Amino acid sequence: xxxxxxNIIQATLLTLCCIVFFCGVYTAxxxxxxxxxxxxxxxxxxxxxxxxxxxxxxxVNVGQSFTANKYFWSRPSAANYNAAGSTGSNKGPSNxxxxxxxxxxxxTFLVHNPSVKKSDIPVEMVTAxxxxxxxxxxxxxxxxxxxxxxxVRNISEEDLKLLVNNHIEKPLLGMFGPERINxxxxxxxxxxxxxxLICSKKN
Amino acid sequence: MNTEITGxxxxxxxxxxxxxxxxxxxxxxxAGERTFLDPVFNRVEKFFFRISRIDPNxxxxxxxxxxxxxxxxxxWFLFGMLxxxxxxxxxxxxxxxxxxTPDCAFNTxxxxxxxxxxxxxxxxTGVSYLGQLILQLFQFISAGxxxxxxxxxxxxxxxxxxxxxxxxxxxFIKSCTRILLPISFVVAIILVFNxxxxxxxxxxxxxxxxxxxxxxxxxxxxxxxxIKQVGTNGGGFYGANSAHPLENPTYLTNxxxxxxxxLISIALVFALGFYLKRKKLALMIFGVMxxxxxxxxxxxxIQEMKxxxxxxxxxxxxxxxxxxxxxxxxxxxxSAYWSIITTVTSNGSVNxxxxxxxxxxxxxxxxxxxxxxxxxxxxxxxxxFYIFIIIAVFISGLMVGRTPEFLGKKVEAREMKIxxxxxLLHPLLILSGTALSSYVIHIHPGLxxxxxxxxxxxxxxxxxxxxxxxxxxxxxxxxxxxxSVFWNIxxxxxxxxxxxxxxxGPVAIAGLLAKKKYIPESAGTLKADTVTFGIMVFAVIAIxxxxxxFTALALGPIAEYFSK
Numbered sequence: 001x002x003x004x005x006x007n008i009i010q011a012t013l014l015t016l017c018c019i020v021f022f023c024g025v026y027t028a029x030x031x032x033x034x035x036x037x038x039x040x041x042x043x044x045x046x047x048x049x050x051x052x053x054x055x056x057x058x059x060v061n062v063g064q065s066f067t068a069n070k071y072f073w074s075r076p077s078a079a080n081y082n083a084a085g086s087t088g089s090n091k092g093p094s095n096x097x098x099x100x101x102x103x104x105x106x107x108t109f110l111v112h113n114p115s116v117k118k119s120d121i122p123v124e125m126v127t128a129x130x131x132x133x134x135x136x137x138x139x140x141x142x143x144x145x146x147x148x149x150x151x152v153r154n155i156s157e158e159d160l161k162l163l164v165n166n167h168i169e170k171p172l173l174g175m176f177g178p179e180r181i182n183x184x185x186x187x188x189x190x191x192x193x194x195x196x197l198i199c200s201k202k203n
Numbered sequence: 204m205n206t207e208i209t210g211x212x213x214x215x216x217x218x219x220x221x222x223x224x225x226x227x228x229x230x231x232x233x234a235g236e237r238t239f240l241d242p243v244f245n246r247v248e249k250f251f252f253r254i255s256r257i258d259p260n261x262x263x264x265x266x267x268x269x270x271x272x273x274x275x276x277x278x279w280f281l282f283g284m285l286x287x288x289x290x291x292x293x294x295x296x297x298x299x300x301x302x303x304t305p306d307c308a309f310n311t312x313x314x315x316x317x318x319x320x321x322x323x324x325x326x327x328t329g330v331s332y333l334g335q336l337i338l339q340l341f342q343f344i345s346a347g348x349x350x351x352x353x354x355x356x357x358x359x360x361x362x363x364x365x366x367x368x369x370x371x372x373x374x375f376i377k378s379c380t381r382i383l384l385p386i387s388f389v390v391a392i393i394l395v396f397n398x399x400x401x402x403x404x405x406x407x408x409x410x411x412x413x414x415x416x417x418x419x420x421x422x423x424x425x426x427x428x429x430i431k432q433v434g435t436n437g438g439g440f441y442g443a444n445s446a447h448p449l450e451n452p453t454y455l456t457n458x459x460x461x462x463x464x465x466l467i468s469i470a471l472v473f474a475l476g477f478y479l480k481r482k483k484l485a486l487m488i489f490g491v492m493x494x495x496x497x498x499x500x501x502x503x504x505i506q507e508m509k510x511x512x513x514x515x516x517x518x519x520x521x522x523x524x525x526x527x528x529x530x531x532x533x534x535x536x537x538s539a540y541w542s543i544i545t546t547v548t549s550n551g552s553v554n555x556x557x558x559x560x561x562x563x564x565x566x567x568x569x570x571x572x573x574x575x576x577x578x579x580x581x582x583x584x585x586x587x588f589y590i591f592i593i594i595a596v597f598i599s600g601l602m603v604g605r606t607p608e609f610l611g612k613k614v615e616a617r618e619m620k621i622x623x624x625x626x627l628l629h630p631l632l633i634l635s636g637t638a639l640s641s642y643v644i645h646i647h648p649g650l651x652x653x654x655x656x657x658x659x660x661x662x663x664x665x666x667x668x669x670x671x672x673x674x675x676x677x678x679x680x681x682x683x684x685x686x687s688v689f690w691n692i693x694x695x696x697x698x699x700x701x702x703x704x705x706x707x708g709p710v711a712i713a714g715l716l717a718k719k720k721y722i723p724e725s726a727g728t729l730k731a732d733t734v735t736f737g738i739m740v741f742a743v744i745a746i747x748x749x750x751x752x753f754t755a756l757a758l759g760p761i762a763e764y765f766s767k
Contacts, residue, residue, distance in 0.1 A: 003267070004274070006256075011275035013255035014372060015282065015344075018379070021247070022343045023336040026384065030391045030426040034401035041401035043421055043449060048412050056410045061398045061448040062419055064411040071413065075531070079443075084406060084418035085327050086443035088528040088556035090681030092659035093511045094763055098527075102514060121519040123510065127527040130446030130538075130555045136531035138523060176210035177454035178523075178534040187412055 048188045059083075063135035064184050069112060070152045071190065072137070072145050074183045075124055076105060079132025089128040102126050115147045136180040139168050155193065163189060207536035210454065211504065214540060218462045218469065219493075225466060226473025226485075232381045233354045233374065234478060244380045251376060259376075262367035265714025268355050269707055271371040272348060276316055276703070279344065283312035286337045287330070296331035297405030298420070303329070310691035315341035317702035318349055318580055320431065320438030320551055320676035323691055327420040327442055332403060338438060339427040343379050343387075346434030349582030350378035352706045353471060356589065357478050359713035360610055363721040368714065378582075382467065383434055390463050391429035398452035401425040424450060432463040435580040437551030437676045445541075445554040446530055457533050457554060461541055464550045468578035471585055481610075483732035488588065490734075491741050495577035499567040500543045506564045507539035528556030539564065546571035549580030551676030558654070558663065558679040565679075566760035569666055572673035573752050574744060575629065580674060583702075586709040593622040593712060594747070595740040596729065605727055612716040625708035629672055630751035632697045636668035637661075637755065643689065654681025658766065662759035671697040 034041030044060045058064060065081035066074045074081070078089040091098035105126040110118060122141045142164045150157045167186045171177045231238050252259050263271065286293070291302040303311060307323055314321045315338050324330060330338065351374035358368040395401050400421040407419045424440040428450055431438055445451040445460060472492065476485025507529075510521035524535030533541075538555035545552055546568045557568055571577065576587035596614050600607025607614040641664060644652055653660035663679040670677055671694040682690075722728075730736065 007271055007274050010255050010257050011278050015278055017251045017254055018344055019340060022340045027336060027423060027426045031401050033392055034395045037395050041395055042404055043400045044398050050410055050414050058409050058411060059419055061452045065415060066413055068413060082417045084420055085325060086441050086447050090556055090558040090654050092558060092655035093561050094513060094659060095655045099513050103517060106517060106519060118518050119520060123519060123521045123523050124526040124531055129530050130528045131443035131448060133448050134530050135448050138531060171206040172454045176206060176213050178207055180531050
């Protein structure tokens with residue numbers, strides 16, 4: 001009984017120490033160091049002008065929904081790119097409803113991109129990401145959208161291909177992991193490209 | 204060579220290369236030898252012990268160890284319930300998230316105290332920042348508990364004939380401050396400088412380039428994500444866990460997080476070798492475990508890189524593999540790698556949605572949790588493996604007609620009974636839980652539980668109980684478990700039982716064996732540090748687990764695979 005009593009007191013006091021140290025001190029030190037990171041640990045941001053010309057910002061690492069024909073599309077998302085939450089579709093590989101949905105996404109893609117062959121559509125453009133906030137697509141997924149965007153924006157396909165190539169993020173140290181393109185950065189550059197073209201025409 | 208494959212090989216080699224020196228360090232910590240962190244932490248620990256009126260040199264026997272362990276865990280449980288059920292009006296709640304319901308608070312507290320981190324809530328909306336900090340505390344101390352238990356067993360294996368086996372609080376605090384904290388700190392700093400938020404500012408509202416208004420959850424994420432990986436906890440800051448681009452922003456952070464998932468679990472095996480000065484024994488254990496991991500790892504990577512056969516039939520380009528539920532920056536190979544590493548250990552964080560993996564990958568993921576001892580959770584993984592060693596010692600003893608002995612101690616009826624009860628507990632909890640939920644969904648087919656029909660729906664339920672009983676915490680997240688009292692209570696019960704009995708059992712066996720008379724090795728001794736015995740242990744694991752779970756797996760993933 002005496003052992004239990006001292007035990008409970010010791011355990012409670014030690015728990016209090018742990019609360020102070022692991023909730024408080026550890027968190028505070030990491031937070032303090034985070035003040036030296038980009039945007040003080042509040043998430044890396046990037047500025048852009050939206051269609052009415054006002055300056056806004058977004059998060060580099062949080063994907064945005066791009067569904068308009070004039071932009072490079074991002075991947076399908078089960079969270080609709082609203083980063084107040086995050087989720088995948090959690091559809092099983094053999095679920096018949098899910099497979100129908102994938103087929104419908106392929107068909108929609110083909111309608112909007114009539115020059116693209118079905119066998120060239122990369123799988124990530126018709127499947128939802130794990131977070132629903134995937135900021136990336138593969139270089140190939142961007143390339144097959146070039147024809148559509150060239151037509152809508154009246155820019156040459158060569159210029160667009162160059163733009164895509166310039167935005168390919170290489171694997172880690174050139175050796176590890178897949179190549180990818182940040183869709184938000186690419187589309188910001190795309191908007192800027194259009195405005196410089198218009199400027200040069202005016203001159 | 205494919206850069207996705209090289210990435211996976213990098214992670215594998217780097218992990219083992221780091222685990223060996225780190226194991227040596229852990230052995231020193233538990234043996235009480237000098238380490239380079241002494242100047243900092245000696246004072247901190249002394250201060251803790253003075254405030255708590257603990258004498259860290261007062262040794263305990265195995266029963267006292269267990270009583271102490273259970274008492275402090277009970278206090279944590281009560282504290283956690285209290286905080287989570289009142290978080291709405293407590294400080295640090297900028298997003299105004301509600302308090303948890305009693306059943307959800309029960310599930311969450313048990314989940315985090317038991318090192319499981321099954322999450323029946325979503326981080327963005329279900330907990331306040333204070334709640335997240337409390338959960339972060341549990342991620343340290345629950346991992347520390349498991350490691351303290353394994354330190355007691357190490358101590359028991361070392362002594363020739365002993366009753367006293369060190370001080371629990373000493374092992375516990377040292378595990379937290381000397382082992383978990385330094386790595387967590389390094390990982391947190393790497394995350395912070397690669398894009399993971401660490402702020403107390405609430406949700407941000409932004410206008411997207413296309414003109415949509417969206418919200419972005421932030422928070423003090425980096426510190427929690429680090430310990431969630433290092434302590435085999437797995438509970439993420441955001442709902443999508445490490446698939447979330449703020450929780451795991453780059454391929455580099457993925458490598459770092461993935462290494463830290465399994466680093467301590469592997470290092471503890473080497474630590475055993477250094478601590479007992481039996482390197483061959485450690486190599487035997489490492490060999491069995493790593494072969495087991497590779498048997499799951501290789502086919503899973505192949506399956507996921509090959510992609511979903513049903514989508515292949517639609518005629519699109521599937522060179523990227525099975526991408527449903529996966530992120531482009533990580534790719535299918537690194538996602539498959541993570542899925543196995545996180546389930547052979549009891550981590551349970553995910554960087555891709557397991558529910559959408561191809562059927563056979565789903566089976567290997569579940570098998571990792573069903574065995575739960577190929578490295579396993581920090582500390583507890585070795586305790587589970589210890590049970591298999593005891594069973595293997597006993598069976599091989601009977602086979603060659605000698606008294607079963609392990610490290611100079613006779614294994615007798617009492618130890619064997621405990622070992623068998625602990626082994627049988629895992630299949631009992633998983634299978635009866637799955638049977639119960641299958642029955643409930645059979646009589647109430649309208650319940651919104653299953654996100655997928657048929658065999659895959661059954662797999663979702665089987666996975667949930669497997670994950671709970673293995674203290675893993677990952678899920679086939681399509682399962683509608685979030686607002687459900689049924690899942691909160693049943694999974695909470697399973698996690699509770701499957702956490703503490705498998706700690707009590709091995710510590711009791713080790714304590715009982717430590718008290719017995721030491722028998723010096725002779726020509727008749729069964730040698731534990733040989734390849735033959737390694738094969739024996741592997742065979743025992745394979746046969747026992749196959750017998751326990753094959754039928755359930757046949758109804759789920761195997762049936763799904765063959766029915767396409």
